[in-house]
Amino acid sequence: MTESHVVTVRGLSKSYGLRRVVDDLDLDVEAGEVLGLIGANGAGKTTTVECIQGLRRPDAGTLRVFGLDPVTQAEQLRPLIGSQLQESALPDRLRAGEAVTLFAGRDGRDGERLLEQFGLSERRRTAFASLSGGERQRLFLVLALLGRPRLVILDELTQGLDPAARRDAWAAVDQLRRDGTTVLLVTHELDEAEVLCDRVVAMRAGRILDAGRPEELVDRHGRRATMRWAARSADGSATLLDELRRLPGVADVAVTERHVEVRGDRAAIAHVGAALVRAEAIPDDLTVRVPSLEDALLELLDGTAEHLSPPAAERELVGAAR
Incomplete structure (x- = not known):
């Protein structure tokens, strides 16, 4: 000690x-x-x-x-x-x-x-x-x-x-x-x-x-941060989407008829916000979801279930001792 x-x-x-x-x-x-x-x-x-x-x-x-x-x-x-x-x-x-x-x-x-x-x-x-x-x-x-x-x-x-x-x-x-x-x-x-x-x-x-x-x-284990807003058909939107995809920390940009969804690390939130400000395209319905410790624990537990030894896996099925 x-x-x-x-x-x-x-x-x-x-x-x-x-x-x-x-x-x-x-x-x-x-x-x-x-x-x-x-x-x-x-x-x-x-x-x-x-x-x-x-x-x-x-x-x-x-x-x-x-x-x-x-x-x-x-x-x-x-x-x-x-x-x-x-x-x-x-x-x-x-x-x-x-x-x-x-x-x-x-x-x-x-x-x-x-x-x-x-x-x-x-x-x-x-x-x-x-x-x-x-x-x-x-x-x-x-x-x-x-x-x-x-x-x-x-x-x-x-x-x-x-x-x-x-x-x-x-x-x-x-x-x-x-x-x-x-x-x-x-x-x-x-x-x-x-x-x-x-x-x-x-x-x-x-x-x-x-x-x-x-x-x-x-x-290490949490899901990516997600930024989402309603899709718009404003001029230059394709250019904006291309810029969003190139931003540091952005993993992907998904576009549907209804929404734009950007996923990435937490630093990407600031970069995406700055890009929207520069483009004067700040959405009034922007939502941001940041991964939590609960997300991380669930991902960690799910990801390790298959790596438990057989006796440990059996103990998990038995239930809580304490």
């Missing part, structure tokens, strides 16, 4: 019965970054973070978090990690404020600040069983951030949250980044990963398919 690595995983494997959920996985999490694990259900994301936190004992491989073994040195690690896990629960009768006091220890000022930040101050005396799903999710986020941990693990951070609460959760993660806290985020919300994550790791069948900044995965 280097000084810049908060988490180092080498050769991690974990099975449940005959199902191999994590398969010889290597992973590094850099200090101060927000790293997202993305992939379909059953990709092994939750099991991976549970092993990193010491909640699951791996079948094989080595893990180090802040240089410590999560299995044998869990007590030393516990104060350094905060987590909001997908299947967290509290006793039904435990009040929200009592949970914060229990987890906060001696200093409750941080808890009061977080309750206020996530709109739970008025629910302080409400029993856990009486909280809505979104309120429970916000409470677990509060508990994860108590004590200002150096590593925060968030599994489906905004599941069940309304738009306002989702905005507050995103702001909290952004503040953690500014404070230098390392965040490991498991999410199915790919717009969330694009906004929050410095890097993302795409997983399938317990393996890493690709990793990098969200925009890098989009560039």
Whole structure:
């Protein structure tokens, strides 16, 4: 483990019965970054973070978090990690404020600040069983951030949250980044990963398919950007179309009786716009579709299905273990 690595995983494997959920996985999490694990259900994301936190004992491989073994040195690690896990629960009768006091220890000022930040101050005396799903999710986020941990693990951070609460959760993660806290985020919300994550790791069948900044995965695997507008019969349109085809980054120009469609990389959007301005042919119905991380992940998963080994392909058909 280097000084810049908060988490180092080498050769991690974990099975449940005959199902191999994590398969010889290597992973590094850099200090101060927000790293997202993305992939379909059953990709092994939750099991991976549970092993990193010491909640699951791996079948094989080595893990180090802040240089410590999560299995044998869990007590030393516990104060350094905060987590909001997908299947967290509290006793039904435990009040929200009592949970914060229990987890906060001696200093409750941080808890009061977080309750206020996530709109739970008025629910302080409400029993856990009486909280809505979104309120429970916000409470677990509060508990994860108590004590200002150096590593925060968030599994489906905004599941069940309304738009306002989702905005507050995103702001909290952004503040953690500014404070230098390392965040490991498991999410199915790919717009969330694009906004929050410095890097993302795409997983399938317990393996890493690709990793990098969200925009890098989009560039490598996303579909082309598309610009579309209604076809016109104005003089010089053929000349304009020829110019569009020669522009940097343009892959093709398709013309039908109804529409002109230009496809290319993201840089092509600027070149096409400039060409339309020069030609004084700016369409009033121009639409632009830019590839997203969701497009990239779908293309990546589709493109790798045929390369899975037979056992891995069979595991994909079995379904989600975690």
